[in-house]
Amino acid sequence: MIVSRVKIVATIGPASEKTDVLRELIKYVDGVRINFSHGNTEEWRTRVMNVREFRNDITVLGDLRGPGIRTGGMKPITISTGDSVEFRLDDKSDGGFVPVPNSSFFRVITIDDIIVMNDGRLRLRVEKVSGNRAVLTALTSGTIMQEKAIVIKGKDYPIPILDDYDREALKFAVSIGMDYVGVSHVRSSDDIEEVRAELRRIGGDWVRLVAKIEGPDAVRNMKDVVCASDYVMVARGDLGMHFDLEEIPRIQSSIIKESQKCGKPVMVATQLLESMIEQPVPTRAEVVDITNAVMEGVDSLLLTGETAVGKYPIEAVQWLRRVAGEYEGEVRIDREVMANLTDRLALGIVQLAEDIGAKIVIYSRGGRFVEAISRYRPKVPTYVGVSDERILRRLRLYWGVEPIIIGDIKDYDEGERETLNQLIRSGSIAKGDLVLLTHGVIDTYNDYSIRILRI
Numbered sequence: 001m002i003v004s005r006v007k008i009v010a011t012i013g014p015a016s017e018k019t020d021v022l023r024e025l026i027k028y029v030d031g032v033r034i035n036f037s038h039g040n041t042e043e044w045r046t047r048v049m050n051v052r053e054f055r056n057d058i059t060v061l062g063d064l065r066g067p068g069i070r071t072g073g074m075k076p077i078t079i080s081t082g083d084s085v086e087f088r089l090d091d092k093s094d095g096g097f098v099p100v101p102n103s104s105f106f107r108v109i110t111i112d113d114i115i116v117m118n119d120g121r122l123r124l125r126v127e128k129v130s131g132n133r134a135v136l137t138a139l140t141s142g143t144i145m146q147e148k149a150i151v152i153k154g155k156d157y158p159i160p161i162l163d164d165y166d167r168e169a170l171k172f173a174v175s176i177g178m179d180y181v182g183v184s185h186v187r188s189s190d191d192i193e194e195v196r197a198e199l200r201r202i203g204g205d206w207v208r209l210v211a212k213i214e215g216p217d218a219v220r221n222m223k224d225v226v227c228a229s230d231y232v233m234v235a236r237g238d239l240g241m242h243f244d245l246e247e248i249p250r251i252q253s254s255i256i257k258e259s260q261k262c263g264k265p266v267m268v269a270t271q272l273l274e275s276m277i278e279q280p281v282p283t284r285a286e287v288v289d290i291t292n293a294v295m296e297g298v299d300s301l302l303l304t305g306e307t308a309v310g311k312y313p314i315e316a317v318q319w320l321r322r323v324a325g326e327y328e329g330e331v332r333i334d335r336e337v338m339a340n341l342t343d344r345l346a347l348g349i350v351q352l353a354e355d356i357g358a359k360i361v362i363y364s365r366g367g368r369f370v371e372a373i374s375r376y377r378p379k380v381p382t383y384v385g386v387s388d389e390r391i392l393r394r395l396r397l398y399w400g401v402e403p404i405i406i407g408d409i410k411d412y413d414e415g416e417r418e419t420l421n422q423l424i425r426s427g428s429i430a431k432g433d434l435v436l437l438t439h440g441v442i443d444t445y446n447d448y449s450i451r452i453l454r455i
């Protein structure tokens with residue numbers, strides 16, 4: 001397993017689900033993403049079972065389709081600038097019009113709205129709306145394909161955060177033990193709470209939520225949405241359709257800063273290595289884009305189309321790991337001193353370990369203290385012993401955290417010792433190393449110890 005402090009997540013799709021590709025690809029990632037916008041339960045199950053067969057310690061993120069609207073079943077329609085195109089409420093079309101399977105599209109659009117499709121390459125203007133039909137003028141040339149997102153620039157659809165399809169996907173995610181669920185097109189903290197409530201209702205309250213910041217409402221309510229979530233995603237695919245491209249760098253930076261201020265891990269997604277869908281080597285611009293995200297201190301990076309349908313899925317994850325590994329040691333974030341004791345102790349431990357050059361070894365039952373340590377981006381290796389596979393897979397997506405399973409131990413001091421012994425046996429901790437050993441929990445444990453050992 002190739003490690004780096006910045007964590008790597010890859011979307012599994014037609015290009016990467018074949019077992020020989022999958023077996024190689026997951027050597028280079030910390031997590032995989034199953035995109036519920038495409039495919040069906042059988043395909044999703046097969047992918048997760050195959051991943052778990054090769055590595056059962058890998059984090060699995062299930063990405064909900066959510067309140068976005070996509071074209072229905074249709075053969076590709078190629079249009080040229082100036083063409084008039086009809087959109088109609090229907091599940092499918094034989095070619096004469098674009099089928100839109102959701103009536104709220106026709107309720108929300110108004111004359112002169114700009115419709116954006118194909119990841120932003122295609123734009124149309126609304127000319128006429130009557131009932132469940134609309135006539136649009138093409139502002140660019142391009143091809144309209146099936147199951148592709150239809151974005152009304154600057155507008156979120158006022159439809160429920162979960163529809164029946166999403167509820168089924170959530171049930172599947174819980175049944176197969178996914179660790180994170182991506183909440184697509186989230187608009188507010190209420191949306192996050194609604195998904196949490198649904199997870200509680202179906203017995204999946206351990207599942208953590210990734211708020212996908214990808215639309216105008218989420219950007220407007222950024223602080224609330226970020227602080228209500230467990231993990232944050234800068235979802236540049238839809239962001240780049242709602243906003244002008246030149247706004248993306250500013251929005252990305254503010255989402256990352258807001259996440260770090262609220263102590264939430266954050267990932268950047270989409271088009272990180274877009275050219276590698278066709279080419280085996282990235283562009284200079286893509287390498288610099290990845291470096292910028294790493295230097296801004298993101299916890300993880302997500303590949304979407306590159307590994308879902310690209311021609312070079314393995315090379316894509318290798319390049320991502322290589323570039324992230326090159327710069328992650330130089331990340332600089334402002335280490336705000338937080339209010340509560342747990343965070344202040346975590347900051348003290350990171351500074352002490354860095355001052356004396358000690359590796360940090362933590363035994364953690366719930367993972368809470370590790371999250372606090374990770375947010376300060378420690379410059380020394382940080383190992384965590386945990387008793388629960390779920391906690392391990394959850395922590396694997398945090399910056400710099402290297403989790404190991406140490407069996408079901410209740411006593412903290414014993415847990416610390418067992419973690420250290422395992423790390424010595426595996427060679428992660430070597431003779432002569434300075435180690436800062438702690439179990440960290442203060443709120444539910446009345447004593448608190450730090451031990452410095454010379455191995």
Ligand SMILES: Nc1ncnc2c1ncn2[C@@H]1O[C@H](COP(=O)(O)OP(=O)(O)O)[C@@H](O)[C@H]1O
Nearest residue numbers: 011012013014035037038039237304305308309
């Ligand atoms: N599991 C899949 N099955 C078929 N096509 C897929 C799958 N995953 C992704 N794709 C294709 O790759 C494109 C980019 O992947 P991704 O960004 O994950 O999807 P989207 O942006 O549509 O949610 C998708 O628009 C779709 O055309």
Ligand SMILES: C=C(OP(=O)(O)O)C(=O)O
Nearest residue numbers: 214235236237238269270
């Ligand atoms: C990751 C994203 O969401 P999806 O691919 O599910 O639309 C995105 O929009 O960047």
Ligand SMILES: [K+]
Nearest residue numbers: 037063064065
């Ligand atoms: K999705």
Ligand SMILES: [Mg+2]
Nearest residue numbers: 214235237238
């Ligand atoms: Mg999106």
